[in-house]
Amino acid sequence: MTDATFSDPAAARQSVPPARAGGLRLPLQWLGVAPFFIFALMFLIFPTFYLVVGAFQNDQGEFTLANIASLLQPSILAAYWISIRVSLASAVLGALAGLAISIAIVRGGLPRWVRSATMTFSGVASNFAGVPLAFAFLATLGRLGLVTVLLRTWFDINIYGLGFNILSFAGLTLTYLFFQIPLMVVIITPAIDGLKKEWGEAAATLGATQVQFWRMVVIPVLWPSFLGTVILLFANAFGAIATAYALTGSSLNIVPILLYAQIRGDVLHNPHLGYALAFGMIFITGLANVFYIWFRTRSERWLK
Amino acid sequence: MKPSRFWAWLTFALGAAYFFIPLIATFEFSLRMRRGEYSFDAYRVVFGDVRFQETFAYSTIIACFTIVIGVLLVVPTAYWIRLRMPQIRPVVEFITLLPLIIPAIVIVFGYIRMYGSNSPLPFLATTRGTDVLLMIGYATLALPYMYRAVDTGLRTIDVRTLTEAAQVHGAGWTTIIVRIILPNVLIAVLSGAFLTFAIVIGEFTMASLLNRPAFGPYLQNIGANRAYEPAALAVISFAITWGCMSVIQVLARFAPKSANNPN
Numbered sequence: 001m002t003d004a005t006f007s008d009p010a011a012a013r014q015s016v017p018p019a020r021a022g023g024l025r026l027p028l029q030w031l032g033v034a035p036f037f038i039f040a041l042m043f044l045i046f047p048t049f050y051l052v053v054g055a056f057q058n059d060q061g062e063f064t065l066a067n068i069a070s071l072l073q074p075s076i077l078a079a080y081w082i083s084i085r086v087s088l089a090s091a092v093l094g095a096l097a098g099l100a101i102s103i104a105i106v107r108g109g110l111p112r113w114v115r116s117a118t119m120t121f122s123g124v125a126s127n128f129a130g131v132p133l134a135f136a137f138l139a140t141l142g143r144l145g146l147v148t149v150l151l152r153t154w155f156d157i158n159i160y161g162l163g164f165n166i167l168s169f170a171g172l173t174l175t176y177l178f179f180q181i182p183l184m185v186v187i188i189t190p191a192i193d194g195l196k197k198e199w200g201e202a203a204a205t206l207g208a209t210q211v212q213f214w215r216m217v218v219i220p221v222l223w224p225s226f227l228g229t230v231i232l233l234f235a236n237a238f239g240a241i242a243t244a245y246a247l248t249g250s251s252l253n254i255v256p257i258l259l260y261a262q263i264r265g266d267v268l269h270n271p272h273l274g275y276a277l278a279f280g281m282i283f284i285t286g287l288a289n290v291f292y293i294w295f296r297t298r299s300e301r302w303l304k
Numbered sequence: 305m306k307p308s309r310f311w312a313w314l315t316f317a318l319g320a321a322y323f324f325i326p327l328i329a330t331f332e333f334s335l336r337m338r339r340g341e342y343s344f345d346a347y348r349v350v351f352g353d354v355r356f357q358e359t360f361a362y363s364t365i366i367a368c369f370t371i372v373i374g375v376l377l378v379v380p381t382a383y384w385i386r387l388r389m390p391q392i393r394p395v396v397e398f399i400t401l402l403p404l405i406i407p408a409i410v411i412v413f414g415y416i417r418m419y420g421s422n423s424p425l426p427f428l429a430t431t432r433g434t435d436v437l438l439m440i441g442y443a444t445l446a447l448p449y450m451y452r453a454v455d456t457g458l459r460t461i462d463v464r465t466l467t468e469a470a471q472v473h474g475a476g477w478t479t480i481i482v483r484i485i486l487p488n489v490l491i492a493v494l495s496g497a498f499l500t501f502a503i504v505i506g507e508f509t510m511a512s513l514l515n516r517p518a519f520g521p522y523l524q525n526i527g528a529n530r531a532y533e534p535a536a537l538a539v540i541s542f543a544i545t546w547g548c549m550s551v552i553q554v555l556a557r558f559a560p561k562s563a564n565n566p567n
Binding site (some may be wrong): 040100123137220240 | 308309311312313316319322323325326327328329330332333334337377378380382383385388389392396397399401402403404405406407408409410412413414415416417418440441443444499502503506507508509513520523524527528534535537538541542545546548549550551552
């Protein structure tokens with residue numbers, strides 16, 4: 001791979017004088033991007049394709065829909081359902097909280113350092129995921145976590161007695177928010193910056209109240225980027241495994257953890273069902289991203 | 305203006321509380337190893353652990369090779385597309401976004417099935433081959449960030465003029481990319497490199513499923529078996545992420561801001 005990357009542009013050197021190369025120009029030009037496409041095919045597209053094809057085959061290699069149909073068994077459906085719920089809840093809550101923070105730092109009249117500090121911190125926190133994040137929340141809201149203990153000793157509130165558990169839907173959602181909110185702040189702040197001052201002045205000149213301005217200008221303009229980002233956050237949470245695995249072991253049966261167990265030890269006793277499980281994940285995140293691309297093209301019209 | 309500022313401060317304070325309480329709690333927890341008093345014992349145990357040193361060194365090496373693969377893959381491609389093939393830019397951009405759509409666990413599952421010991425390309429037959437496959441997998445994960453960073457860097461230089469000037473002086477493509485383009489986008493490349501490092505250093509899924517002794521699986525293992533060390537490791541990991549992002553911020557200050565390239 002390493003050598004090919006540099007030698008191929010060199011091979012394309014003959015294409016330099018465009019006038020002389022004539023009809024040969026196009027294929028030689030492609031040599032320059034060949035390493036990239038070979039890499040993408042070998043290590044991104046073919047492996048995924050292999051699983052997708054496997055999802056529609058039986059052991060003899062014949063076409064079948066049986067694997068997809070067996071995804072509908074209750075235990076697997078439950079796994080998909082809890083994954084979708086956690087991803088959706090953390091995406092929507094994360095997007096709303098992130099939007100509120102972005103609006104506060106851009107248009108709230110706060111000092112400049114607040115904005116730059118928030119942006120810097122968001123860059124860090126949106127990349128602070130995986131196993132260490134699970135440790136942080138166990139130390140905070142686990143049975144011996146600081147917040148759990150302080151609530152019990154200071155206010156006599158036993159959150160575990162009230163039914164809270166960090167190893168649950170609510171606990172996992174709360175943990176995921178730690179990277180979802182900052183990601184929203186990072187993505188949406190430029191969109192809020194894009195709200196032009198002139199629009200507010202124009203609306204005010206035409207006699208609009210502040211509420212009307214928000215309802216009829218700001219929300220419609222931000223809506224596509226907001227929805228698009230919610231979808232991105234959804235896909236982000238849906239594929240995440242490390243945090244959940246370190247937090248809950250395998251006690252919370254979300255799809256990536258089920259797939260992880262399947263890859264390690266064929267717990268479903270059917271390799272092709274594993275492929276189908278992977279296909280289901282790609283299908284859901286892929287569908288989400290189709291919407292994302294669609295919303296993004298709509299939002300770019302206004303925020304150039 | 306007054307009420308709006310109040311709500312802004314309140315929102316900011318609530319957000320700050322949500323983000324700082326877990327960090328403070330984790331730090332406090334990591335100091336509690338010695339009964340009855342605060343100490344840095346947990347950190348001493350962690351840093352003294354041979355497996356910590358080994359797995360961290362392993363992940364650091366893997367991260368460095370991942371960055372090299374990423375740069376070799378992305379810089380010539382992004383350059384060539386800017387120079388010669390702007391028409392295929394949407395296709396390439398779409399491919400670089402695919403790792404955000406296809407979860408890492410699915411990609412590595414595909415690798416395990418496609419590159420097993422009795423396949424035409426048996427990466428997984430040897431330890432060295434598995435290491436290479438892990439680096440490739442990480443390069444794939446980092447592709448969206450690396451490509452965007454480099455492409456943004458290329459936007460600020462006049463690729464065409466630089467290339468023609470170099471060609472007039474008789475430079476070949478390798479010379480142009482290594483000695484003209486790369487130094488000009490070095491800051492962008494470094495930003496991408498540090499982001500790659502932050503992603504790779506604690507990655508769990510791929511390393512664990514390929515059975516390599518990386519830092520991520522080590523973290524998971526400690527988390528399942530120890531009480532105070534995980535909190536110390538979380539603080540260390542946060543510091544590493546913070547360090548990488550700070551470097552990127554500092555680098556951004558040196559990056560050329562104006563786009564003198566009309567296209």
